[in-house]
Amino acid sequence: MEKKNIIEALRKKFPEQIMDISSQFGDEIITFESSALLDIANFLNDKPYEYTMLLDLTCVDYKGEDQRFEMVYHFLSLSLNDRIRLKTRLPEKSPKIDSLTSIWKNANWLEREVYDMFGIHFNGHPYLIRIFMYEGFEGHPLRKDYPLRKQQPRIRLRKLE
């Protein structure tokens, strides 16, 4: 019941930006225009829906497609005990999206991970550097065009200052 409510409310509030609503394996998926991310996130975070928890944030690389990268967001509402999944597509050339760090603090590390693994830039992120890989790592390992067994060149020992 609540699920329908939130989808209706989203459709009403963002008629232009919500592009598609579909359902798969019992989960609703909402596809939206990437520029509307912060507005939608704020709307979900506020009352009455209170999707106050950013559960997960990740990216999927659809190599060969025009809009290559797909950002996937999972939100959880503790008061409604409900989850919601939002997706948006980013272009292959210089993929950019707004950062959620202003609303959720764990977005900081999650976005750094996506930046590290997929090379997606987050506008307004306070400290966008690699998280798992080292400084000087070439490429983004979870992209589909990064070979599984690629060897990285050796890096020089950093001098202590």
Added chain:
Amino acid sequence: MLINMGPSHPAMHGTIRIMLELDGEKILNSELEIGYLHRGLEKTCEHKTYFSLLPYTDRMNYVSPLINNLGYAMTMEKMLELDVPQRAQYIRVILCELSRISDHLTALAAMTMECGAFTVFLYTIKAREFIWDVIEHTTSARMTTSFIRIGGVRADLHPDWKDHLKTAIIETKKVLKDVHGLMDKNKIWLNRTRDIAVVSPEMAINYGWTGPCLRSTGVNFDLRKASPYSSYDHFDFDVPLGERGDNYDRYMVRMIEMEQSMRIIEQAMEKMPKNKAPLLAKGMKPAKAIEASRKQKVEGGIKLSPNLEGSEKDKYADILSTGKKYIVPPKEDTYTSIEGLINHFIFFMKGHGIRPPKGEVYFSVEGGNGELGYYIVSDGTDKPYRWHLRAPCFHIVSALEEMIKGHYVADVIPTFGSTNMIGGEFDR
């Protein structure tokens, strides 16, 4: 002063580095550097078939591998729409709760030992041994179990499982009583944990905390209650909540959760559905059956299976789903009939095997640290297109910088211990 804590610091478990900016002993600022245990788990799994990537899930939260197995298996079951027999569900619940206890015991062992309570460390590790004995007895591995499979479990329980489980529970209860006695009102322990690294419910939610750490702040959210999976709705248990959200609450919530886990195990033991087909013929003891099998063909009155260890064809109805396409064909068929052999090949051959429909799925279970979620994108082939893990302690540890700010260097140790960072799922 700038000081480096870790990665080769005993309290950092070898996989994390904290750079501290100090004023005397007070922490002004800090920065975490992670990734020391990054081994490209997601990339690796995207190059494995759905069946063969299961062992990789053991190696995420290596203290409670069975919960990881369950999370992955249930995600796939959601995708494939498989039903799991009741007995397998109960076996899953028992094993998962045992894993949860071992997870909490390890977390507390590390946390207390790093504060100097070495006795507690030895006691809790002793209790963990009893639990791992049961796990070893059932799954024949202590840590890398791969026991919970897509569609059910790998094998049925051992005939003596009840006695083993009872011993483990009695011993663990004794240890928990000792730990309560040693730590609960211990002045040193209280000084080091009470009102240190206090986290408010709002902050915890904002950081995406789940599991015992979230509950220690007083937020009542447990996936086993909120959206019961497997057969958790058949059991009666409480969700312990903290009041202050400090280190001590995180310790206490874990302690009480273990008691509740044992309650679930005891209920599951009672309610465990009976085997549909007993392995041995009725009224025959194993030794006698073996003797009889030497004299006559093993089909009539005697049923014997010395080496399949609970995964005989007869047991499939108890332990595995009926979705034939997605479960390993029984070995008896593989070795004795040509159709069985073909089925076996089809299951394991490249490009065949488990091929879920196109689409994406997210499913989560309550892990030792919190919500352990899997996000899997399938493109219709036998390998996942995208395989993503939502690691609970990734979110919890990301709050560490804020938690230790303004506290002393010594407070980093219990605070870090209370977050229960597990390198395997944290760095992936």
